[in-house]
Amino acid sequence: MDQTLSLLHQTLPCRATQIDHLHNLFAYKDEPHPETVYIQGGPSTGKSIVVTTLLEKLELKHAILNLVECYTAKILFETILNKLSGHRMDPKNPVPYAKCENMMDFLQHLKNYSLEDDLTGSVIVLDKAEELRNMEFNLLPAFMRLKELSGIPISVILISELVFQKFLSKANIVDPMKIDFPQYNKDELLEILSMDIENARRIVENEYEHSIDFDLEFYKNYLNVFLSVFYRACRDLSELKYMSRINFVKYCQPIITGQNTVEDQMALWKNVAPTLKSSLAVLYLRIDTSNQTDQVVKHSVGSKETSAQSLELPFYAKYLLIAAYLASYNSAKDDKRLFMKFHGKKMKKLKDVKMKSKVSEQLNTQLGPKPFAFDRLLAIFYSILDEKVGFNNNLLVQVSSLVELRLLSSVSDNCFLDGQKYKCNVNFDFIQEISRTVRFNIRKYLSDFSHI
């Protein structure tokens, strides 16, 4: 008994209290198991792996399901029965162990099966349990008291990232036993990531077809450098693992080329620092960096300048886009003041004084685009364009191609040929870059900024 426990502690580091707790709950076969256990913890904190390995090591009959896969009650019930009974679906003729449409059938089949084979002490694990809230109303409360409803001593473990409060609704749910899986702290992350050393060796060897000899100390030093950059923005273990593997290859590059030795850690750190910074920008985005230079990667996502520049729009399309942006973020009653040369004298009112003290949260640029009519777009377009251009088919095509590119979106129904309404989808930084390419000062024409 203690052997399995120590084995679990070895294979799953930094989760000692949680393992002890679960072990205490489920390890003793002759003692009654708890009815429901609720496991809560952030992403990649080892919730599923701890439960899975524990149940396997203790050799308890169990069924582990992910509620994202089993998205209807029927699939859920049938999968549970298949797994508990060890029934295998024949790929040619997939027939489940039993057909279950509803909770009643499920409990009936469960009872029938328990007569054949002892189900005492078996466990049903429901991963991503928060999905249960969006399914039939009876599923969550029924699974929380499955032992009572079925009359079979069977336990249910719910795994979720949410706190249990979010499950409480009208249905009266009895509080289950709760186990927290807190996020790993920096030292624990370091310990777990350093277990990846063999993998790192292999990756370097595959990459350069030449292995380098390094010890754990060297790898830990690298991880320290790595975490000092990434820890602030990310505590997700699986993401960190992925990022550390990618960047380790680059960390080792100077050693392969012979610039530095393994001992020369300061130089290695200096070398890798910019790479780490740039890969922080693509965190979570999973962009394949292997066959692109750093420069391209950096530009393809993060910085807005190049994304706007790389989009090669025709001259008029750029002006149309600018006009669309102005129409979206200015209110129509300001148009006269902004776009007409002689708009008459304007009386200063108290309202205008208040306008100046407008806080940033009420700016149009923060509240999002408003829809505008096609006529208004054309009017603004002609007023900001210096040269005279005839209104022809080409312009109309450009508008529809902007919609195709998702730079504009059509708000109204397509059935109205007349008076189509649009919205501009690009943000301020983007439009600023666009207007810079055509030497147009956009700030002057935005009511958010024009009074400054």
Place this chain on the structure above:
Amino acid sequence: MKSEIKGLKEIRLFIKNRLSNYDGTFVKEFSQRNLVFDLIVRTIQSGESNSVILIGPRGSGKTILINDVLSNIQNNLKFSKDSIIVQLNGLIHTDDRLALKSITFQMNLDNVVDGKVFGSFAENLAFLLACLRTGEKHTSKSVIFILDNFDLFCAHHNQTLLYNLFDVSQSAQAPICIVGVTCRLDVIELLEKRVKSRFSHRQIFLFPDSDVQEDYTLECKIKQIEGYLMLPEVKSEININNNIRKNWNSHLDSLLGDKKFRNIIQRLVDIDISRIALKNFLTNIFFHLDQEKLTVEMFQLELDKLEKDDIVQVLQDLNVLELCLIIAMKHHDEIYDNQPMNFEMILTRYMKFANSNSNTQTVQRPVIMKAFEHIQNLELISMISSSGTRIQKEYQFFKLLVLPRQISEAVKKSVGLPTEVVQWANSSFT
């Protein structure tokens, strides 16, 4: 040493069993139990039809009470011969079709039904009712319907099942007794008018320890704890050494008298008075037990766990960037008096902070967006649904669901947070 650990195992097993089995001993004292029991017995013996609803908050022992009554009836040979018990649960039988199927099965009529082909639900019901109706008042077996989660049956289409059951109970047909069990106090209001008029309006309320006076609740709880944890003198129930038992019981005695311990139990009573809460509390302690006596510290630890705010833990688990966004939201809420916010506003606020501190690493907009989405997934903020038009996610309005107190507690507790972030969190402006 070894024998002690062995004894511990026995104690654990014994008390765990006692805690997790639904023992009906305590409901025997309830006056309500006799009411229900008499009602059912009257139906069986003299063929009176009856209907009753048992109402009480969760964990007050409704189900235990019913089970106790039913087992009593089943054990009595004469009663069990003269009655059929049909148990339905609103959680299992989610519509009338299922309920009907289950009734047929539980009344052992399925072999009769098998041969027939019912065109519709109505025909099936009519057949069942006919079976019930054909019986004379005194000659036929009485049927006892137990409807657990009675409020859920009220949501069924047209309340057909309830209407028909109550209708049978009102007319002189085969004697049936309908016992509804629910925790909703307003359950009568859920019934349709025609159903309500057929119901006998007999309601039995069950409240936790309702017969105990306020001042005695602590004493009463301690007595309950003693009842759960004391090892019995009778040898046959538990097979352990006499010395170990004496040791355990004397430890328990001194624990129950301990002032600190009484404070903890008082706190527990203040939070939740129901028996199920106490049971959960003790069960949690027992699943941890690894020494041969209970200590006050174990109870204190468990109480701390009970009182712990899960949201604070979730906030602590966030990375620095996400926590910064939460702090920005908190400031937004304070300044604009809980007006909704969108991503752009929070981003501007965060950027203002990040730019004023030179040593903060700036991250790209997509990464911040990802952090924002993570916060949304954790349901720390919730989307305010707006009118049908699709809005880009940057401009979608949100509301913060975390209290300022929880945020400052999480900031206080997290280790390794940069000082400027802590200062920013505690500042009341910017």
